[in-house]
Amino acid sequence: MASRTRLVAQGVAIGLVALLFVLLAWSLLHDKGGDLAKRANRGDRPSAPDFTLERLDEHRQLTLSSLRGKAVVLNVWASWCIPCKDEAPYLEQLWRSQRGRGLVVLGLDAKDFRADARRFAGRYDLTFPLVYDGPGNTIGDYGVTGFPETFVLDRDGRVVQAFAGAVNGEDERVRLRSAIESAVSS
């Protein structure tokens, strides 16, 4: 009887350890965003995770996949992010100059007060579409670790290139324009 109890206890212990390994493997396999930028910058063009978020300036929702057929510059920002302030006018300029070629600049405001984000958009006269993700649930899928980050998507919704940090230096802007050319002509 005692040996049977011991066998059951050993079975339960082994089962628990096996369950922990399964959970570890699952979490590693489902770390979708972790290597998205790396894969994109290697030239793999991974699919951009889809999302549906409320527009910042109106009570309507926007789904990323509804922009298929257009190239997208997805910029993750927040009103409290200092480099975002320098980057915003450049993104607005891109939107105004390239929208006729089938480019959409899409701002994703995350981990921010909605009212602050609206003030930011007003101060920098942003006219490109903005979506709001207060809890920041979406950005984990993109592997975003800091603000701002920018992803250039081609017309099929695949990530052409990812930029960690602001696209404020001349080198980054040359790379961004080159990625946009590649995305628009896809």
Add this chain to the structure above:
Amino acid sequence: MRVLVVIAAVGLLALGGGASAATPNAADLESELVCPVCETTLDQSNAPIAQRMKAFIRARIAAGDSEQEIKDALVAQFGPEVLAKPPAGGFGLLAWLLPLAALGGGAVAVAVLIRKWSRRRPPSEPEEESLDPQIERLVDDELARFDA
């Protein structure tokens, strides 16, 4: 008399609780809310968003909001992850119940093991072997001869 003292004490405690709910304390709230960027409590963070949240809390306190109203407003902006303690309801209840269940399960397991071990009989001492009567007699004779 004792009953009156207990009632008075409970009344005072209730009044104290009511007073703290009416005028929330910024420092308390900062220790109960999490910075969504650095994921530490607000009182431990100097991140820009944490500073903005602290300013928001002070403004809402000045406007006369209750602790719960302030928490609700921040949850509406940043989601339930902004609360340092999970809510004691819905899915958040699991975070409270699971450690208690694990603790209870562990206590039961320890109790069962202790009971089981205490029931084990101590190993029986070897019985004294009785000598054969003939040998015993011989030993006695030898001892008597030795004493003599």
